[in-house]
Amino acid sequence: MYYGYHRVSTQEQHLDRGLKELHDFAYTRSIHLQKIYVDKISGKDFNRPRYTVLKEDVLRSGDTLIITECDRLGRNKKAILQELQFYKDNNIRVMILEIPTTLMDFSTFTDQLATMLMETINNMLVEMYAAYAQAEMEKRQKRQREGIETMKLRGDWQKYGRPRSLSIEEFRNQYDRVLISEISASKLMKELNISDTTYYRYKKELEIESMNNNKIFTT
Known part of the structure; x- marks a missing residue:
């Protein structure tokens, strides 16, 4: 079974772009998506209603989870890698559209060395994108803190929030x-x-x- 997942951080953000990417990918690969689960909530942790249902009640061994970008899964590098390890341990494949190597089926490789090299490259790319997702979150939080402090110094802090x-x-x-x-x-x-x-x-x-x-x- 194939399932999609997408998340945006706020109610104001739209899901349309991510949902279109998932549908377009499934169409080009002739994949039948059972359902796409969506959350409009922060990616700071994995305590999200639809994601929890998908992970704990829906996905089974042999299933495939498709997401558009690494940061749609989460914003913390360590947590993202732990989550991906959970799926690997439970024989659930995760395809991340922005990371081409995750879209490759290594089980079809006949050369053992080539398989090992591709898996190594894949792991490196996943870790790099996870680190980038966290760096982007930290940069945004830093800018928010700086903006709040500037407003406080100007005496405009009441306008925040x-x-x-x-x-x-x-x-x-x-x-x-x-x-x-x-x-x-x-x-x-x-x-x-x-x-x-x-x-x-x-x-x-x-x-x-x-x-x-x-x-x-x-x-």
Whole structure:
């Protein structure tokens, strides 16, 4: 049996390109794909709903798993190699479209030396592509961290991430009630439906703002 798998990191990314590649490959090789399993989730680990079903409940010895690129499988070199070893140990072939050697059937080779050389080259290419997948992830994470730090230095860090459910002005108006002992901090958190982390972050911002205003007036 032949099965396909494809993954994208976010809900905004489209699966179309990868799915087309899988279908086109199957068509040119006259392969009948039983099904293509897809996930829209990060590749940082293998805890993905559709992939888990495919690996644990669907694939059997003698089956073939087809993916478009190494990083569609995962983003961590060690984890990718461990996953591929699992399939090898369970007699499940993995074909990776971007690595030509994985598309070759070494069992048809009559020359033992040629088979050994091709398997060595294949292992080297797989490891290289796995390392590249991890390097790309680390580079992207580094850029994200640098971008966040730059925003923090500019004072724009609030723009990062999800929009606030409660504006600082709304919090300021309600926080005055705590200052005059009209209500306790815990009761205000419950009333505003915010966590203690959010509460104290807002509180800290107001304190910093107050300090800055005092500096302006005293200079």
